[in-house]
Amino acid sequence: MNEELILQHGLTLDEFKIIKNYLSRDLTIEELGIFSAMWNEHCCYKTSKKWLKKLPTENEIVIQGPGENAGIIDIQDNDGIAFKIESHNHPSYIEPFNGSATGVGGILRDIFTMGARPIATLDSIRFGLIESEKTKYLLNGVVHGIGHYGNCIGIPNIGGECEFESTYGYNNLVNAMAVGHVQKDKIFYSKPKSIGGLIVYIGSKTGKDGIHGASMASDVFSEDDEDDKRPSVQVGDPFMEKLLMEGCLELMSLGLIESMQDMGAAGITSSSVEMASKGNVGVLINLDKVPLRQPLSAYEILLSESQERMLAVIDEKNNLKVREILQKWQIDYEVIGEITNNKRIVFESNNKKVVDLPVDIIVDDAPEYDREFYMPRKRKGKDFDFSRIKLEDIINTLLSNLNYLDKSWVFNQYDSTVMGDTVKEPGQSSGIVKIHGTQKVIGATTDCNPLYIRINPYEGMKYTVAESYRNLIACNINPLAITNNLNFASPLDPNIMGELVLSIDGLKTAAAKFNTPIVSGNVSLYNQTNEIPIKPTPVIGMVGSNQDLKKINSNKFCNIGNKIIVLGKKLEKNFSPYLLQDQNLASSINEYNDLEVLDLDYEKKVADCVLKMSDFKHIMSCNDISRGGVFLSLLKMQYKDMGFKVNIPDPIDLFCEYSAGYVIEIRNEDLNKVTSFLSKNGVGYFEIGEIIRENIEINSKKFDYFDIINNYHNNFEKIIN
Amino acid sequence: MSFKSAVITFPGSNCDRDALCYLQDLTKSVVYSIWHEEASLPQVDLVILPGGFSFGDYLRSGAMASKSKIINDVIKHANDGRYLFGICNGFQILTEIGLLEGALIQNKNLKFLGKNCFIKKKFKNNFNLSIKEDQALQIPVAHNEGNFYCDNETLKSLKNNEQIAFEYCKGEFSNSEENINGSIEAIAGITNKKKNILGMMPHPERAYSDFHQSQDGKLIIESLIS
Numbered sequence: 001m002n003e004e005l006i007l008q009h010g011l012t013l014d015e016f017k018i019i020k021n022y023l024s025r026d027l028t029i030e031e032l033g034i035f036s037a038m039w040n041e042h043c044c045y046k047t048s049k050k051w052l053k054k055l056p057t058e059n060e061i062v063i064q065g066p067g068e069n070a071g072i073i074d075i076q077d078n079d080g081i082a083f084k085i086e087s088h089n090h091p092s093y094i095e096p097f098n099g100s101a102t103g104v105g106g107i108l109r110d111i112f113t114m115g116a117r118p119i120a121t122l123d124s125i126r127f128g129l130i131e132s133e134k135t136k137y138l139l140n141g142v143v144h145g146i147g148h149y150g151n152c153i154g155i156p157n158i159g160g161e162c163e164f165e166s167t168y169g170y171n172n173l174v175n176a177m178a179v180g181h182v183q184k185d186k187i188f189y190s191k192p193k194s195i196g197g198l199i200v201y202i203g204s205k206t207g208k209d210g211i212h213g214a215s216m217a218s219d220v221f222s223e224d225d226e227d228d229k230r231p232s233v234q235v236g237d238p239f240m241e242k243l244l245m246e247g248c249l250e251l252m253s254l255g256l257i258e259s260m261q262d263m264g265a266a267g268i269t270s271s272s273v274e275m276a277s278k279g280n281v282g283v284l285i286n287l288d289k290v291p292l293r294q295p296l297s298a299y300e301i302l303l304s305e306s307q308e309r310m311l312a313v314i315d316e317k318n319n320l321k322v323r324e325i326l327q328k329w330q331i332d333y334e335v336i337g338e339i340t341n342n343k344r345i346v347f348e349s350n351n352k353k354v355v356d357l358p359v360d361i362i363v364d365d366a367p368e369y370d371r372e373f374y375m376p377r378k379r380k381g382k383d384f385d386f387s388r389i390k391l392e393d394i395i396n397t398l399l400s401n402l403n404y405l406d407k408s409w410v411f412n413q414y415d416s417t418v419m420g421d422t423v424k425e426p427g428q429s430s431g432i433v434k435i436h437g438t439q440k441v442i443g444a445t446t447d448c449n450p451l452y453i454r455i456n457p458y459e460g461m462k463y464t465v466a467e468s469y470r471n472l473i474a475c476n477i478n479p480l481a482i483t484n485n486l487n488f489a490s491p492l493d494p495n496i497m498g499e500l501v502l503s504i505d506g507l508k509t510a511a512a513k514f515n516t517p518i519v520s521g522n523v524s525l526y527n528q529t530n531e532i533p534i535k536p537t538p539v540i541g542m543v544g545s546n547q548d549l550k551k552i553n554s555n556k557f558c559n560i561g562n563k564i565i566v567l568g569k570k571l572e573k574n575f576s577p578y579l580l581q582d583q584n585l586a587s588s589i590n591e592y593n594d595l596e597v598l599d600l601d602y603e604k605k606v607a608d609c610v611l612k613m614s615d616f617k618h619i620m621s622c623n624d625i626s627r628g629g630v631f632l633s634l635l636k637m638q639y640k641d642m643g644f645k646v647n648i649p650d651p652i653d654l655f656c657e658y659s660a661g662y663v664i665e666i667r668n669e670d671l672n673k674v675t676s677f678l679s680k681n682g683v684g685y686f687e688i689g690e691i692i693r694e695n696i697e698i699n700s701k702k703f704d705y706f707d708i709i710n711n712y713h714n715n716f717e718k719i720i721n
Numbered sequence: 722m723s724f725k726s727a728v729i730t731f732p733g734s735n736c737d738r739d740a741l742c743y744l745q746d747l748t749k750s751v752v753y754s755i756w757h758e759e760a761s762l763p764q765v766d767l768v769i770l771p772g773g774f775s776f777g778d779y780l781r782s783g784a785m786a787s788k789s790k791i792i793n794d795v796i797k798h799a800n801d802g803r804y805l806f807g808i809c810n811g812f813q814i815l816t817e818i819g820l821l822e823g824a825l826i827q828n829k830n831l832k833f834l835g836k837n838c839f840i841k842k843k844f845k846n847n848f849n850l851s852i853k854e855d856q857a858l859q860i861p862v863a864h865n866e867g868n869f870y871c872d873n874e875t876l877k878s879l880k881n882n883e884q885i886a887f888e889y890c891k892g893e894f895s896n897s898e899e900n901i902n903g904s905i906e907a908i909a910g911i912t913n914k915k916k917n918i919l920g921m922m923p924h925p926e927r928a929y930s931d932f933h934q935s936q937d938g939k940l941i942i943e944s945l946i947s
Binding site for chain 2: 144147148151152153154237238239240242243328329330408411412413414415416417418419420422423434549640
């Protein structure tokens with residue numbers, strides 16, 4: 001086999017040598033395709049595996065940790081929650097609409113493959129600066145794509161984040177998360193149970209789309225590549241997925257299926273290899289039986305990433321019944337092979353074995369690299385000159401920066417109330433849905449602070465986890481578990497590798513302290529184009545619950561006259577990275593002071609107090625404090641005709657970032673009870689002001705209420721058009 | 722009195738369960754779930770055509786569902802003078818069948834619209850009896866093709882026959898719009914001439930329970946039962 005062909009398949013010559021030595025023969029082109037798909041970063045985590053192993057993945061509520069299609073946690077009774085986040089970064093840059101749509105489709109399949117009915121989606125999307133026409137095109141396409149798929153299949157979108165920053169200009173990020181509800185005694189795994197079980201193909205016909213998508217996702221881009229790669233992007237059909245979902249869930253509820261695996265990245269190849277590896281069995285598949293949309297070679301069938309397809313194992317006696325149910329849903333169904341006992345992956349085509357490989361070499365012998373990494377340099381302390389910064393200017397810069405503005409333009413393109421169980425829609429501290437037919441609710445949020453992580457990957461990651469944690473706490477949702485999506489540039493650069501290693505370490509520390517294990521995740525590396533690496537962006541999705549939906553906190557002001565109290569510890573203005581960045585005080589990454597060490601014990605202590613006060617119904621409304629400080633939290637809490645007046649020694653402190661930061665609204669009659677409770681528990685608080693009608697006042701200075709509110713709500717749409 | 726009802730499910734319907742729960746909770750009576758390939762409907766007082774993307778909205782929203790096997794019986798049910806209610810995609814299907822006039826075209830901003838909106842009743846009918854004049858109901862919309870369109874003659878006859886059931890209006894939020902999707906005369910829902918068939922774009926079945934942001938959606942079913 002010639003070198004060029006090997007390199008084109010994304011394998012190094014060393015990696016190829018390992019395979020050839022193991023097999024003691026040359027490979028068929030189909031086999032090379034299989035290794036290309038299975039040994040790339042996207043499928044085998046060869047760079048990150050060593051570090052991911054260190055993450056806490058278990059506790060008393062984890063039913064399924066990483067390694068399955070999705071993680072599952074126990075929320076009491078017979079209820080389990082399956083969830084996962086996944087990236088579709090590169091496809092969404094090449095073709096924003098279909099790239100992001102199929103990202104949503106893929107993550108939903110991961111959920112219902114396990115027998116769970118999807119009940120919510122979230123996302124985390126990042127783009128370059130809006131001044132570029134390209135960014136506008138990408139933003140429109142991505143939001144349209146996410147909306148189109150989720151709206152059509154009918155799963156509510158309940159939240160997410162959307163950030164604009166220059167390093168994402170040629171490498172936007174699209175991470176999609178899905179949450180599903182499963183009955184604990186009806187979970188399905190990818191592991192087949194019996195030798196001789198039939199391998200069946202369920203779903204859309206196979207076409208040419210996405211061939212080599214998985215290896216594309218691990219390539220470094222150059223700008224003029226995008227046209228060449230376009231045929232590699234999958235095209236989604238949410239209607240087909242809706243039928244597939246209903247069909248599969250019906251089969252599962254009737255117990256007609258043994259195991260199931262989504263044909264995601266690297267299609268039939270990865271799904272069958274996963275199945276064989278999990279069950280410690282072999283598979284024999286006849287590619288001639290695969291339903292095709294157009295004539296394809298064996299090689300193309302193996303690597304096609306056509307969407308909306310499932311591979312399942314069934315007992316032969318259920319064959320007719322399964323066919324009948326899928327016929328009702330108008331879904332293609334074909335028996336294409338069987339589970340064997342020889343631990344080999346065998347694919348036949350035209351009465352010839354085109355692939356015959358031991359499972360071990362593909363999975364267990366997949367390369368694992370211990371790449372070199374550098375620790376970040378120590379930072380010198382620096383004082384910034386705030387003397388020329390005026391309060392009005394800070395507010396004006398905030399209200400003209402997309403990252404702070406109300407993002408209804410995005411959320412309003414998503415259906416967030418379908419299924420009738422939505423309690424909190426996007427744009428609030430966290431999204432919340434009710435578990436159908438119960439009083440239980442699930443809250444979920446996605447977060448990342450790339451600037452913090454670039455300054456100090458370890459501490460920055462702790463802040464990211466703490467921010468998600470606070471988002472849930474502010475709603476009186478008890479945080480339970482995490483899914484992560486590690487988006488980084490090329491790990492071949494030891495600085496980037498250092499960010500990867502240290503942020504995983506920060507994730508580990510924070511997740512362990514909060515007792516929120518990581519139950520699923522995804523890694524997306526090589527996010528750089530034209531030598532511009534993205535900021536480190538390890539996004540996390542955090543899920544929590546409350547057994548009683550009546551105990552949920554509002555994130556919006558309730559009543560005029562109520563007191564406003566700030567909890568937590570302020571990062572001083574010289575140490576608030578986003579304040580420095582967005583007020584143009586720091587111009588290069590080297591100028592920032594090191595992040596203050598985040599005290600996780602304190603974070604937890606304040607959170608416990610917020611939960612208790614919420615249960616006592618002492619908190620009328622609550623929001624966490626993050627980028628934009630207390631001021632932005634107050635703006636987010638503004639509702640109907642309500643405004644606020646605050647008094648603070650240094651008004652610039654209103655814009656500082658926080659650890660363990662919350663703004664809470666309490667009734668006057670509860671003030672003494674609340675403050676003595678906080679003092680007794682050693683939680684710092686500051687009575688900052690009260691809710692007033694149609695006014696915004698800072699230290700007795702009146703601001704134009706309607707101007708600020710209208711700008712906050714409407715500027716996003718003005719700026720992007 | 723027992724008020725029986727049924728919800729039709731087409732491939733791609735995604736508000737069928739929501740409609741089912743809405744009816745069960747508010748009518749406290751039998752609600753049948755009917756698959757589109759069934760030949761006949763049970764005897765019921767009300768049939769709902771639910772929201773969603775029936776047949777993927779391929780060809781045109783509602784066009785393929787309007788040719789389903791069950792539709793013959795749906796037409797018969799309506800011709801007998803019993804209630805038929807299309808919500809969102811269901812409204813689109815009713816215009817495709819021809820039971821309601823006009824058509825639903827793409828929203829004026831050419832984008833999907835998923836948000837709370839406010840509607841008020843225009844002309845009285847059995848679906849809105851319990852709603853006060855000028856009462857603004859808060860009910861979510863979620864549609865891409867909800868922009869009601871008809872020619873001038875049809876509009877005139879819709880008015881003369883008092884067929885306009887609901888129109889969009891401004892709500893209590895300072896930034897709420899009067900006509901969210903560009904519909905002619907802000908029409909949100911219409912009936913047939915006999916006023917036993919209602920089609921509307923907003924989703925009352927997402928605004929009735931105590932945890933929903935609004936319970937205004939109750940009023941429609943309460944009007945029918947009272």
